[in-house]
Amino acid sequence: MIKVLLADDQALVRAGFRAILDGEDDISVVGEASDGEHAVRLARELGPDIVLMDVQMPGLNGLDATRLIAEDPALAHVKVIILTTYDVDDYIYTALRAGAGGFLLKDTEPAEMIHGIRVVSRGEALLAPSVTRKLIAEFATxxxxxxxxxxxxxxxxxxxxxxxxxxxxxxxxxxxxxxxxxxxxxxxxxxxxxxxxxxxxxxxxxxxxxxxxxxxxxxxx
The missing domain is CATH 1.10.10.10 (Winged helix-like DNA-binding domain superfamily/Winged helix DNA-binding domain)
Incomplete structure (x- = not known):
């Protein structure tokens, strides 16, 4: 069972993701966070396999929350998937540096989201299909x-x-x-x-x- 923590300041967005993921036999939504600080706290309490992390949230943003999770040895198994509105934006390379394990577009198809969660949980995928290797190369060099x-x-x-x-x-x-x-x-x-x-x-x-x-x-x- 893949345990997922949802982190987004919009309750409707979290509800939509939960509705999609709870329908899968091998995925369980174990918690919801409305800001970055809450996400870090729940990650430590619940030990999810995946955190779906929005970037823009009040207080501690998603990038800083991702960095805190990645730097915590007790959370070494946790993979953070950044939720982004656009497939090209200034957050992506920063998120990679912070320790993000992948990306999903907020408007991605449900099947792509489910697939992305599964492959990132196995450590075999880097990015959502819409975010290409070319983007990583551009930001990195x-x-x-x-x-x-x-x-x-x-x-x-x-x-x-x-x-x-x-x-x-x-x-x-x-x-x-x-x-x-x-x-x-x-x-x-x-x-x-x-x-x-x-x-x-x-x-x-x-x-x-x-x-x-x-x-x-x-x-x-």
Whole structure:
């Protein structure tokens, strides 16, 4: 059962999400928060698997709430999915840096929302379908080409290959097909990479890959 916490200052929005999610056999809405501070408190009390987090809320906003959750060792298993109105806005890269594990548009189709929650809970998806890898590349490298980070020296050649493909948004199955490995082996490599680099999840690997210069968007090549 995937436990979901809803964080949005609009009661009607929360009610709509609850109605959608409570109809699924493998998803349970365990709580609702009307602001960021409430969301952090409930995350600590209820230990959800996923927090659907609105960005603009009174008091503590969704970005700061996401950062507090990501920095709490007791909440290491919690994945925050940011709810955003637009697929391109200034919140997205900041949210990635804060520790967000994914994004969903508020007007996304119910089936996409349910799918996004399931795949993010498994740690295999980075972003909602409407938020593309190109967006991450744009925000991560819009100023200048970064220098390659020394911390990447801890990775083996195979791990670098896997991380590059993770940063391109490929799933474990897609990476396995590309490198002629089993999905289980790819998952093991990804876990080791996250441990070596101190990354919270696969989304953080994308941030590290772009910021360190391991991967650059096409327009900078």
């Amino acid at each position: 819009r100023s200048r080409r970064p220098a390659v980070s020394p911390r990447l020296n801890a990775l083996t050649g195979r791990e670098r290959e896997v991380m590059t493909l993770v940063a391109e948004g490929l799933s474990n199955e897609e990476i396995a097909d590309r490198l002629f490995l089993s999905p289980a082996t790819v998952k093991t490599h990804a876990s080791r990479i996250m441990t070596k680099l101190g990354a919270r999840d696969r989304t953080q690997l994308v941030v590290i890959a772009y910021e360190s210069g391991m991967v650059t968007p096409g327009w900078m090549d």
